Amino acid sequence: MNKYKVALLAASMLVAQGALAQEYPSSAVRIVVPIAAGGGLDTVTRAVAQRLSERWKQPVIIDNRPGAGGGVGAQAVQNAKPDGYTLLAAQDQVMVANRYLYKSLPYDPDKGFAPVAMMVQANQMFLATPEVPAQDLKELVALAKQQKGKFSYGSYGSGSTPQLAYELLNKREGLDILHVPYKGVAPVMAAMMGNEIPLSLGSYAVAGKLIEAGKLKPLAIGSPERDPSMPNVKTTTELGMPWLQVSIWHSLFAPAGTPQAVVDKIAADVRAILKEPDFARQVAGFQILDGGPKELAARNREETARAKEMVESANIKPE
Structure with a gap:
């Protein structure tokens, strides 16, 4: 094939993709959320879906598919037709940390998806009960070095963000803050209120009211910049x-092979929303992110390297 035919073929493909994007969507769009209804990811995705439906004049349906750390939902989207009508709303763990937490995954976080758009993140705060004498994380580190074995933290289970964060802190600072696993965010907060554990991790959306009531105090926030909340x-x-750096962030993905023009249209509409x-008022407590396919792909790469060290620090053996 000579260069003129190649150029003509490329031009015709661009025209076809442009026409496809103009027609999209012509029917209902399904967004798979790989957690149960009611969590932060589910709440944010429903808010985005409602506005996309209004823009597109088509139903945007939320399909909750929890299980296997997000693997059930991710697999369903990876195997879906790559036409933009099935999307995945995922926490960072699905694309970043799961590869280190499981011996095998039913999906390929690198090759199975086309990054679409970042949505929001929940910056995580290192939390303490009022009885802990430290006023910030630096003071806690000093206390934990002086009083070996005194402090413990609650997590949401093996491989959860609090465990990864505190075990990295243990490794880097030479501490031995004890891990106490619970079965979710609510039990951890209840344990702190009952003085079962003095430390944990949580976002403003989770712990803001308890902080304002003086029942918990934030020692630090795991981000480069202060959180407006x-x-x-x-x-x-x-x-x-x-x-x-500790945050939980939510993004949109499409199956690999989805036409780039369709991906770009979805990304533009989501970013406008x-x-x-x-x-912003509807998702108070979350930080709005602004990034399309390239920015999301770059963040995935960056966070994947960081997650590897955190999982290794926690001595978590893949399941």
Whole structure:
């Protein structure tokens, strides 16, 4: 095939993709959420879906498929027809940490999906009960070094974000803060209220009201910049621990092979929704992210490298 035919073929493909994007969507779109209804990812995705439905004049249906750390839902989307009518709303763990937490995955986080758009993230705060004398994370580290074995933290189970964060802190600072696993966020918060454990991790959406009531105190927030929800809380970077970045973020993906023009249209519409002031109010407690396919792919790569160290620090054996 000569260069003129190649150029003609490329041009015709661009025209076809452009026409496809203009027609999209011409029927209902399904967004698979790989957790049970009611969680942060589910709430945010439903808010986005409602606005996409209004923009597109087509139903945007939420399909909750929990199981296997998000693997059940991810597999369903990877195997779906790559036409933009089946999407995946995923927490970072699905694309980032799961590869280190499971011996095998029913999906390929690198080759099975086309990144579409970032949505929101929940910056995680290192939390303490009022009885802990430290006023920030740096002071906690000093206390934990002086009083070996005194402190413990609650997690949401093996491989959950609190365990990964605290075990990395243990490794980097030479601490022995004890891990106490629970079966979810609510039991951890209840355990802190009952003084079963003095430490854990949580976002403003989870712990904001308890902090405002004086029942918990934030020691640091695991992000490079302060969170608008808690502007007086120092960051781990400010406290000399820039390697301790902890957030849970939610993004949209399509099956690999979805036409780029369709991916770009979805990304543009989602990013426009995220900039609406009433959307920010609806998802108060989350930080709005702004990033399309390239930015999301780059963040996946960056966070994957960080997750590897965190899982190794926690000595978690793949299941």
